[in-house]
Every structure is written in C-alpha cells, then in structure tokens.
Amino acid sequence: MSPILAISGLGKQFGGVTALAGVDLAVEEGEILGVVGPNGSGKTTLFNVVTGVHKPSGGTVLFRGRDITGLAPHAISRAGIGYTFQQAMAFAGLGVLENVQIAGEHRRAGGAANPWPTPQALLDFVGLSALGGEKAGVLPFGSLRLLGLALALATRPSLLLLDEPAAGLNDRETSALVGLVRQLPGHGITVCVIDHDMKLMQMLCRRLAVLDFGSKIADGPTEKVLADPKVLDVYLGGDL
Amino acid sequence: MKTGNALRSLLPVLVILALIAAVPLFSPSNRFLSLAISAGTNVIALYGLSVLFGQTGILSMGHAALVGVGAYAAAILARDFGVGFWTALPVAALASAVFAMIVGIPSLRVGGHHFVIMTFAFGQLLAIVLTNGGDYTGAATGLDIAGPVTLFGADMSDLTRYYLMVVAFVTAAAVASWAIIHSSYGRTLRAIRENEKLAASLGINVGRHKIGAFVVSGVFAGISGVLLAYFLGHISPSQFSSFPSIYLALMVMIGGARLIEGPLAGGILVAFLPEVLNLDPVQSRIVYGVCLIAVIMLLPDGLIGGIVRALRVAFSGKPKQEAERDAAPSEARQ
Amino acid sequence: MDIFIQQILNGLSIASVITLIAIGVTLIFGLTGIINFAHGEFLMIGGIVTWLAVSAGLGFPIAVVLAILAVGLMGYILERGLFRFTLERPTNGFIVSLGLIVVLQHVVVLFWNPNQKSIPRPLTTVWEVGGVRIASVRVMVILITIAVVALSFRMITASRYGRALRASVEDRDTAALMGIPVRRYITGVFVLGSALAGLGGALLIALFPITPFTGGTMVMKGFAVALIGGLGNIYGAVAAGLILGIVEGFSAGYGFSQWTDAYSFVLMILVLIVRPHGLFGGTSGPRMAS
Numbered sequence: 001m002s003p004i005l006a007i008s009g010l011g012k013q014f015g016g017v018t019a020l021a022g023v024d025l026a027v028e029e030g031e032i033l034g035v036v037g038p039n040g041s042g043k044t045t046l047f048n049v050v051t052g053v054h055k056p057s058g059g060t061v062l063f064r065g066r067d068i069t070g071l072a073p074h075a076i077s078r079a080g081i082g083y084t085f086q087q088a089m090a091f092a093g094l095g096v097l098e099n100v101q102i103a104g105e106h107r108r109a110g111g112a113a114n115p116w117p118t119p120q121a122l123l124d125f126v127g128l129s130a131l132g133g134e135k136a137g138v139l140p141f142g143s144l145r146l147l148g149l150a151l152a153l154a155t156r157p158s159l160l161l162l163d164e165p166a167a168g169l170n171d172r173e174t175s176a177l178v179g180l181v182r183q184l185p186g187h188g189i190t191v192c193v194i195d196h197d198m199k200l201m202q203m204l205c206r207r208l209a210v211l212d213f214g215s216k217i218a219d220g221p222t223e224k225v226l227a228d229p230k231v232l233d234v235y236l237g238g239d240l
Numbered sequence: 241m242k243t244g245n246a247l248r249s250l251l252p253v254l255v256i257l258a259l260i261a262a263v264p265l266f267s268p269s270n271r272f273l274s275l276a277i278s279a280g281t282n283v284i285a286l287y288g289l290s291v292l293f294g295q296t297g298i299l300s301m302g303h304a305a306l307v308g309v310g311a312y313a314a315a316i317l318a319r320d321f322g323v324g325f326w327t328a329l330p331v332a333a334l335a336s337a338v339f340a341m342i343v344g345i346p347s348l349r350v351g352g353h354h355f356v357i358m359t360f361a362f363g364q365l366l367a368i369v370l371t372n373g374g375d376y377t378g379a380a381t382g383l384d385i386a387g388p389v390t391l392f393g394a395d396m397s398d399l400t401r402y403y404l405m406v407v408a409f410v411t412a413a414a415v416a417s418w419a420i421i422h423s424s425y426g427r428t429l430r431a432i433r434e435n436e437k438l439a440a441s442l443g444i445n446v447g448r449h450k451i452g453a454f455v456v457s458g459v460f461a462g463i464s465g466v467l468l469a470y471f472l473g474h475i476s477p478s479q480f481s482s483f484p485s486i487y488l489a490l491m492v493m494i495g496g497a498r499l500i501e502g503p504l505a506g507g508i509l510v511a512f513l514p515e516v517l518n519l520d521p522v523q524s525r526i527v528y529g530v531c532l533i534a535v536i537m538l539l540p541d542g543l544i545g546g547i548v549r550a551l552r553v554a555f556s557g558k559p560k561q562e563a564e565r566d567a568a569p570s571e572a573r574q
Numbered sequence: 575m576d577i578f579i580q581q582i583l584n585g586l587s588i589a590s591v592i593t594l595i596a597i598g599v600t601l602i603f604g605l606t607g608i609i610n611f612a613h614g615e616f617l618m619i620g621g622i623v624t625w626l627a628v629s630a631g632l633g634f635p636i637a638v639v640l641a642i643l644a645v646g647l648m649g650y651i652l653e654r655g656l657f658r659f660t661l662e663r664p665t666n667g668f669i670v671s672l673g674l675i676v677v678l679q680h681v682v683v684l685f686w687n688p689n690q691k692s693i694p695r696p697l698t699t700v701w702e703v704g705g706v707r708i709a710s711v712r713v714m715v716i717l718i719t720i721a722v723v724a725l726s727f728r729m730i731t732a733s734r735y736g737r738a739l740r741a742s743v744e745d746r747d748t749a750a751l752m753g754i755p756v757r758r759y760i761t762g763v764f765v766l767g768s769a770l771a772g773l774g775g776a777l778l779i780a781l782f783p784i785t786p787f788t789g790g791t792m793v794m795k796g797f798a799v800a801l802i803g804g805l806g807n808i809y810g811a812v813a814a815g816l817i818l819g820i821v822e823g824f825s826a827g828y829g830f831s832q833w834t835d836a837y838s839f840v841l842m843i844l845v846l847i848v849r850p851h852g853l854f855g856g857t858s859g860p861r862m863a864s
Contacts, residue, residue, distance in 0.1 A: 051441070077443040085441065091434035094427075102431045105424045106443035155442055299665065350846045353609060353805070356668065357797050358846065360611075361839040364794060368836045483790060486672050493669060522680045529676035536669045537659060 002065065004029045004159055004190050005050075005081075010059035012045050012214075019045040021214040022059060027159065032181065032191040034205035034222070036198065038234060042214040043194045047163050051083045052076045063159065078108045082157030082189075086164045089148030092137030096128060096147060099136050103154035114156060115187040126150045126180060142173035149180065153189075160184060162193045166200050178203050198226075198235070210234065246422040253414050253500050261407045264400045273399045279511035280406035281468040286492045286503035287413040288460025291420055293489075294497030296453040297433030302343060302359035303488045305366040306458045308480025309339045310465020312370065315383040315475060325389040329466050336462025337455045344454035348447060360482050367481035382476030385469050406467060410504070413460060418500050420456070429453055490532045496542020505544050578824075579706050585823025586816070587712040587781060590719035591617075592838075593815030594774035595796030597726065597808055598767030604743035604806030605756075605763050608657060608667030612674035614793025616768050620645045620775020621784040622682055625691045634696035634780070641776040642769045649768025653761050661760070675789070682786040692783035715777045722773065723812060726766075730808065739763070743806055791835060798842035804852025813854060817841075 003026035012020040020042045027033050037043050048054045050061055052073040061069045068079055077083070090099050100119035116122040123129040126146040131139060136147060145165065152160055162181070166174045181204060184191050193204055201208060201222070208225040210218040212234045218225045225231055263276070285307050292298050313332040317323035323331070347358035370377045377383065389396040389405075396405050420426045428449055431439040436446050469475050487510070495506025514524035539546035599613050620641040627637035652674070660667035699710040730736035742749040742756050750756045778784060778792070799818055803810025821837050845853055 072445075073437075073440040074443050074445045077441055083441055085438065088435050088438040088441075091431055091438065093434050094430055098427060098430075101424075102427045102439075102444075103442045105427065108443075151438070151442060299668070346843060346847045350850045353603070353607070353664075354801060354846060354850070356609065357794075357801060358843065360794060361798065361842055364791075365836055365839050365843075368833070368839075372832050482794070483787075486675065489669075489672060490676070522683050525676050525680040526684065529673040529680070532673035532676070533656065533670050536666050536673070537656070540666075 003027055004064055005192070006062040007046075007050070008060055008062075010046070010049060010061065011057045012042075012049050012054060013057045018214050020049065020056075023211070023214070023216050025209055025216060025219070027190060027192050029190055030185045030188075031207060032185060032193065032205050034201040034208045035192065035194045035211060036196055036201055036208055037211035038196060040213075041211040041234075043196070043211055044163065045214075046211065047083070047161060047194050050076070051081070051161065074106070077155055077157075078106070080108060080156075080158045081161060082152035082155045082159070083161040084148045084152045084163060084165060086167055089144045090136040090139075090151060092135070094136060095132070096134050096136050096139070097123065097132040099147060100150055100154050103151040104156075107155045116153065119154065122150050122154055125153075127176070142169055142176075145169060145173070145177065146180075149177070153184075157189060159190045159192065162191065162195075164195050164197075165193060166195065166197060174200065175203075202226075246418075249422075249500060250415070250418045253418070253504060254411070256501075256504065257407060257411045257414065261404060264403065270399055273403045275511050275515065277399075277403055277406050277471050278468070279507045280403075280410050281464045281471065282488065282491060282511070283410050283503050283507035284413045284467065285461045285464035285488060286495070286507050287417040288457035288464075289488060289492045290497045290503050291417060291429070291460070292453050292457040293492060294499075294502065295421065295426055295429040295433060296450060298348075298450060298453065299356050299489065300359045300454070300457070301356055301482055301485045301489065302363035302366075303457065303461060304480045304482070304484035305343075305363040306336045306340055306461035307465040307468065307484075307488075308366060308370070308475075308477075309336045309458075310462030311469040311475045311480070312377065312383065312465075313462070314466040314469045315385040316376075318385050318387050319383065324387060325466065325470055326391075329463060332466045333459045333462035336458040336465065338458075340454045340458030340461075341451060344451045348450050348454070360485070363480070363482040363485050367477045370477035370480070378476070380477060382474060382479075384474050386473065387470075389470055402471060406471075409463065409467060413463075414500060414504065416460075417503070421500065487528075490528055494528070494531055494535050494543055496545040498541065499544050499548075501544045502542050506542070509543070580708070581826050582820060582823040583708060583712055583716075584826065585819040585821070587715045587819075588822065589799075589815045589819025590716050591774045591778045591781075592792065592795045592799055592818065593723065593812055594719060594770045594777070595792060596799040596803070596811040596815055597723070598770045599793070599796050600800040600803070600806055600808060600811045601743070601763045602767050603800070605739075605746065605760055606657070606661055606667065607664035608660065608671070609664070609797075610657075610671045610767075611668065611793055611797075612671040612678060612789075613767070613771055613796065614789030614791075615675055615678040616645050616649065616771035616789075617775040617778065617792055618784060618786060618789035619648065619678065619682065620772035621779040621788065622686065622691065622775070622786075623772070624776040624779050625693055625784075626686075628693040634693070637693075638773065638776040641772040643772075645772025645775065646765050646769035649764045649771075650761065652768075653764035657764065658757070658760070679786050679789070686786075688786055690783040690785050691779070693779055696780050711780055715781060718773075718777065722770070726770075727808070795835075795838045798838040801842050802845045802852055804854045807852065807854050810852055810854030814852075 005027040007023060007025040010020055010023045023046060035043055035046065045054065049056045052071050052075065055070045060067060063079055063081060066079070068076060071079065097119055100122050104119060116125055120129060120132065123132055126149055128143060128146055128150065131143065136144065139147060166177055169177060181191055193201065195201060205222055207220065208222050209216055210225060210231050217234065218228045218231050285303060289300065289303050292300055310332040313335040314328040317328045317331060343359065343362045347355050350358055371380050373379060396402055428444055431444060432446055432449055440446050491506035491510045492503055494509060495504065496502035510528060513527065514521065519527060535542060541549070595613055595617055599610060602608060602610050623641040623644045624637040627640045628634060656670055657667055660670055695711050697710040697714055701708045701710060730739060738749065738754045739759055742754055742759050746756055799814045800811050803814035818838055818841065821841065822834050825831065825834055825837060
C-alpha cells in the first residue's frame with residue numbers, strides 16, 4: 001500500500017542557510033509517526049513546508065498520490081491534512097463552541113463517516129464539553145491545547161500533523177493528550193507528531209524518524225532508532 | 241434556542257428603528273428631518289464599515305471614497321443615461337463593490353500596518369481624480385443630480401417621505417449586518433480577525449475573504465452614496481476624500497463596531513450631539529475627537545458596549561466575562 | 575532646462591519638509607508600531623507657532639526655535655498622556671491619532687480661524703545663475719534640512735544612544751532584556767519626531783501659506799515617503815524623499831501640476847505592490863506577543 005504522505009527530496013534554503021537538505025519521508029496510513037531532532041534540526045521547517053507556510057526550494061510532497069507541493073495553507077487543510085501550531089491554538093476572543101463550529105465549516109465536502117458529527121461531540125471527545133460557553137481566551141493552557149486539537153480534528157483530516165503538541169503541559173495533561181491521540185488511528189486518522197521530547201515520543205510512536213542538520217539520519221521502529229549510535233550521538237547530553 | 245438568542249439581539253435595534261420611524265407623527269422641524277436623513281445615510285455606510293472593521297478587523301480609511309463612487313455613479317447615470325433612483329441603486333452598489341475590489345486586492349496584498357495607509361491613499365487619489373476629471377465629473381464644483389425619486393407612483397422627494405425611506409434602508413442595512421454576524425460567513429470573518437494563521441490552517445482562504453469583506457462594505461457604501469446624492473442634489477469631491485473617511489471611522493468606533501447597535505448609535509450621536517449640546521461645528525468636532533480618544537482609551541467596545549457592560553455590572557453585581565458574544569473585547573492580534 | 579532646474583529645486587525644498595515628517599513617523603512606527611497620522615497636525619502647529627511668533631514681532635530664527643520647542647513639548651505631553659497607554663495595541667494608538675487630528679485642527683480653527691496664514695519670506699534674495707532664478711529661501715530650507723538630517727544620522731549611527739535606539743527598533747523585547755530603557759527611548763523618539771515636525775512646519779510656512787488643514791496632505795506624503803523607503807528605515811525615508819522631490823519637480827515643470835499631489839500616492843501604491851517592505855527594506859513594526 002502506498003504511503004498517505006510521501007515526501008521526497010524536500011529542500012528548503014533561507015538565504016544561504018540550508019534548513020532542509022533533501023529529506024525523504026513516508027507516512028504510512030493508520031500509524032502514529034514521530035519526527036524528532038534537536039533544536040535547529042529542521043523539524044519546524046519541515047512542518048512549515050508541508051503545511052504551506054513556506055514554499056520548498058526543491059522536492060515534492062504527495063498526499064494520497066496527489067502533488068500538494070507549495071499549496072497555500074488553507075488548500076493543504078482542505079486537501080485533508082489537519083495541523084496544529086505550538087502557539088496559535090484557538091481564537092481567543094471567540095467562544096469555545098464557536099471556535100469548533102468555525103473549524104468545521106471549511107472542510108472539503110464528502111469523506112468518510114464522521115466520528116464527531118457535531119461540535120458538541122468533538123468537545124465531548126477532548127473533554128471540554130463543560131466549557132463550551134466560555135471564551136477561549138479564558139481557558140487554562142492545558143485546555144487550550146486540547147481545544148487546538150479539537151479545531152484541527154473538526155476539519156476532518158485523514159492526516160493530522162502535530163507540532164510539539166505537549167509543549168507546556170504538565171504530566172497529567174500530557175498523558176490525557178497521549179490518550180486522545182492514540183485513539184485517532186482507530187477513527188481513520190493518521191498522525192505525524194513533530195517534537196524533541198523523547199518521553200512523549202516513546203509513549204506515542206511505534207516508528208520514529210530523526211532529523212539532524214536538515215537531513216534524515218534514522219528512520220525505523222522506535223526501540224531500534226533509540227539504540228542507534230548516530231541518534232545517541234545527536235542527543236548526547238540532550239533529552240535522553 | 242440559538243436562533244432565538246440571535247433574534248433577541250436584533251430586537252432592540254428594530255424597536256429603536258420603529259420609534260425613529262414614528263417621529264414624523266410629532267411633526268418635527270425640517271432641520272431635524274434633514275439632519276436625520278444625513279445621519280441615516282451615514283449609518284448605512286457604517287453598517288458596511290462594521291462588517292469590515294468590527295467583524296473582520298480591517299480598518300479602512302477610504303470608506304468615504306466608496307460612498308463617493310456610489311454617489312457619482314448615481315449622478316452620472318442620471319445625467320448621461322437618464323437612469324432613475326431605483327435602477328441606479330443596484331448599479332451604484334455594484335460600482336462601489338468593484339471599486340472596493342480594485343482597491344482591496346493590492347491593499348490587502350500589502351497587508352498589515354500598510355493597509356490602512358493604502359486605503360487612505362486610494363481615498364485621496366479618488367478625490368484628486370474627481371477634481372481633475374473635467375466636465376465628466378464636474379471638477380471641484382462637482383455634479384448636480386436632479387430628478388424625483390418615486391415609489392409606486394408616489395413622489396418620495398418630500399422630506400418626510402424621504403426620511404421614512406431612509407429609515408427603511410437603515411433597517412435593511414441593520415438586518416443585513418445582523419444576518420452576516422450570525423451566519424457562518426460572519427464566523428469566518430471573526431476567525432480572520434482573531435487569528436489569520438489559525439484561520440488558514442482550518443481551510444479558510446484568508447485573502448479571498450478579506451477582499452470579500454471589503455467588497456461587502458462597498459455595497460453598503462454604494463447604496464449610502466445613492467441616497468446621499470439624491471438627498472443633497474449636489475455632490476463634490478471634497479465630500480469623499482480622506483477626512484470624511486476619518487469621520488466615518490470615528491462614528492463607528494464611538495458607537496462600537498462589533499455590536500449591531502453600534503453603527504446606529506454612532507451615526508445618530510455624531511449627527512445630533514451638536515444640536516443637543518448647542519455647539520457650533522468647530523466645537524462639536526473637538527468634542528467628537530475627544531470622545532473618540534476617550535472611548536478608545538476607556539471603552540474598547542464603544543459606547544454601547546460600555547453601557548451594556550455597565551448595566552450588567554449594575555444588575556448582576558459583577559462584570560461578566562463577555563459583554564456580548566459578538567463583542568469580544570480582546571482585539572485582533574497577529 | 576532652466577525651468578527644469580528651478581522646478582527640481584522647488585520640488586526638493588518641499589521634499590525637505592516631507593522628509594522631516596517621514597523621519598518622525600518612521601522612527602515612531604519602528605519603535606512602537608503606532609501609525610501616528612496626527613504627525614501632520616504636529617507640523618501644522620509648528621507652522622502656526624512660527625506664524626504667531628513672527629506676527630508678534632520676533633525674528634524668524636527665534637520663531638523656528640520656538641516652533642521646535644513647542645511641538646517637541648506637545649509630543650512629550652501626548653506620549654506621556656496618551657500614546658504610552660496604547661503600546662500594547664498599536665491599532666488603538668492609530669485610532670487615538672485620528673482623534674487627535676480632529677481635535678488639533680479644530681482647536682487651531684477655534685482660536686485662529688480657518689483662513690490661510692503666511693509670514694513674510696525670511697530671505698527675499700533671488701539669485702540669478704546663468705538664467706536660473708534661485709530663491710534663497712528654498713536653498714535655506716534644503717540646507718537646514720540637510721544639516722538636521724545629517725545631525726540625526728550622526729546621533730543615530732555614531733552615539734551609544736543611537737546604537738541602543740536602533741537595537742530597540744530592531745527588536746524591542748530583546749533590547750529591553752539587554753537593559754536598554756526602551757520606554758524612555760520611546761518618549762525620546764516621540765519628542766525628537768515631534769521636534770522635527772515642528773521644524774518642518776516652520777520651514778513650510780517660510781515657503782507657502784498654511785491652513786489648519788495643511789497637515790492632512792503633508793502627513794500622507796510623509797507616510798508615502800516612509801513606506802516607499804521602508805517603514806522604520808531612516809535612510810530609506812531620506813532617499814525616497816529625494817525621489818519624490820524630483821518627481822514632483824518634474825511634473826510641475828512640465829505642466830501637470832494639478833496632479834502633483836497624486837504622484838506620491840501612486841508611487842507609494844506601485845512600490846508597495848512590487849516591494850511590500852519598501853524600496854530599501856523596513857521593519858514590520860515591533861513584534862507583538864501572540
């Protein structure tokens with residue numbers, strides 16, 4: 001079976017600085033893939049290029065066989081790729097329910113059966129149904145992250161890209177989030193998590209890809225990758 | 241239940257407009273009617289501005305220029321093609337919408353802080369073009385527009401009848417603006433106001449919708465322009481340059497751009513304040529300016545938003561988090 | 575050819591005044607993100623102060639100094655009293671400046687009527703060089719501007735304060751972390767920008783009569799120049815001021831004077847469409863917390 005997302009030879013240069021040096025990466029249908037790497041390894045650039053924030057300098061991104069290289073951010077979302085940001089999580093000035101409503105109104109037509117047919121159902125899923133009437137800006141940080149996840153899910157993606165989804169969360173909140181994300185493949189949503197937090201990645205992913213200086217240096221089952229001397233070298237004295 | 245809530249938010253405006261429509265029963269002076277008619281034409285334009293600024297978070301300093309396009313379209317149509325009021329109305333609305341698109345596409349491409357300056361420049365440019373347009377635009381003197389306004393065979397040019405017609409148009413503008421606020425389109429615009437990056441990530445074509453909001457505001461402005469042209473009987477470039485645009489922005493912000501009552505309150509207040517306080521035009525302008533500064537510094541939701549909040553505090557004893565669902569006090573941030 | 579040189583000179587003298595405004599708006603925007611549209615009214619008030627002083631029998635040089643001091647003081651009061659409360663939301667600062675436009679214009683009208691005001695030319699000599707008539711007053715305006723701009727440049731490039739200022743324009747938060755008293759610099763920039771506008775007003779009324787509504791067009795041109803040069807970029811502002819002066823001079827010299835006011839706007843719109851950050855690159859304002 002062909003991968004849901006096939007990245008090949010993806011490069012990005014900022015001026016003379018190479019942020020991505022021809023990365024190949026395949027995300028398989030139904031998996032939770034982790035993309036790790038130290039700060040400055042090109043993780044965020046990869047995320048930004050795939051989601052259309054930056055145009056790549058070279059290479060292609062195929063989503064279900066369709067070339068989506070260099071599409072605008074909203075077109076990427078409409079193609080069926082949901083994504084969450086580290087910082088911009090929700091519309092602070094609007095109500096929680098209204099946030100989810102908005103997120104569900106611009107998705108592509110059709111698609112598979114929706115596991116969360118109403119905004120309320122989606123709030124139930126992430127455990128925020130009691131807060132539907134509040135303004136998003138007053139939510140505590142942990143709830144805001146969950147709302148951000150709900151917004152991305154409301155677009156009914158078949159692939160979800162999460163950029164440091166657990167940043168700033170405490171242990172309890174992190175495990176709640178992990179519990180939710182693990183359910184997603186069961187609802188037909190493939191997940192790709194981009195983070196440097198190895199503990200989180202070990203909890204979530206069976207497969208890891210490691211970036212360093214804009215290149216992929218390892219890709220495989222989590223335990224194998226973590227035992228790879230090259231990876232250990234990159235992370236020596238780091239988060240491991 | 242939700243529709244019920246939404247309808248309830250329209251009710252106060254409808255009640256106020258019904259009261260305003262009943263004013264001719266008390267045989268008001270011609271001066272009052274004239275003031276009210278010009279306030280009314282402003283309010284129609286302000287409803288357009290509130291969609292743009294209040295909902296989408298885009299501040300335009302060229303709104304009077306869009307009104308001007310409508311007014312000049314009506315005058316030129318009447319002069320060159322013998323086209324009357326009712327035909328001019330949709331044509332002028334379209335002309336303003338197209339002009340808004342022509343201004344909007346490059347201005348919004350430039351984006352951000354520069355947008356407001358771009359709209360200001362386009363406004364000034366229009367005034368310069370109209371002034372240098374020779375006989376076609378009547379140069380600095382402007383154009384006359386004669387011709388009666390009739391409705392079902394009745395002559396509407398009579399002051400009281402024109403007043404009632406303007407009130408009807410204001411009501412239509414308020415209802416249209418209310419419908420936008422409570423539609424998924426309105427939610428889309430608010431999403432853009434709150435966070436463009438997040439909005440795009442949810443599949444919203446931010447650029448297209450921003451231009452769309454600008455075009456919608458142009459339709460309101462164009463209709464306002466036609467009503468203004470037929471009321472005044474004479475229009476000139478200086479009415480539509482950037483300073484009138486500043487006054488329109490001032491009115492909508494004093495009233496409160498995000499609330500359905502805001503444009504109505506702002507337009508009426510600015511028109512009648514000098515009468516009530518017995519100020520000459522110079523003094524009243526100073527008062528407007530001070531009001532605007534005070535409102536921005538002290539009441540971020542505008543006067544009406546401030547009153548609503550004060551009432552909430554008075555009745556419930558504590559300030560509620562949200563004064564009104566659509567009147568988010570937090571401002572669009574990048 | 576003679577007419578041509580003369581018109582270029584005329585264009586440059588007006589461009590000098592516009593450049594003085596542009597430096598003020600570009601610095602204030604760079605540091606605070608506030609688009610201060612009332613800056614044109616600052617200029618107008620500089621002109622009015624000059625007119626009052628000259629009418630009271632004071633000499634033009636003293637009147638210029640008074641205009642600089644008065645408008646500088648006004649900038650200080652407005653920054654302390656109003657603009658500093660809008661630093662977190664620059665849009666509000668912009669709206670406050672709209673209110674100020676209306677207030678300042680009409681306060682002047684209230685006390686000194688809306689009519690044109692002029693002063694006798696401080697320098698009346700007209701030189702004839704090879705058939706070209708050169709009004710010394712225009713040369714004076716250009717020379718004063720060059721001197722003041724050069725002085726500002728020196729302050730900004732060579733002194734410790736200047737380096738700290740440029741660092742603050744570049745990144746306000748980091749500068750603050752480095753111990754630069756950014757708030758005080760903001761006040762300083764407001765005062766400096768206002769003082770330059772005061773000088774601009776004094777020079778303007780030496781060239782032309784002014785009205786209480788002169789500020790509107792002038793500030794638009796100031797912003798046009800600032801945007802063409804790249805908002806926040808002082809070098810860019812000066813270069814763009816030169817370009818505009820020459821373009822306006824050309825147009826007046828070749829019989830399109832009724833379109834003079836349009837050039838700056840058309841130029842600005844075209845430049846921004848092609849290069850949204852201006853010809854010479856600018857900042858997009860201080861980064862706001864998201």
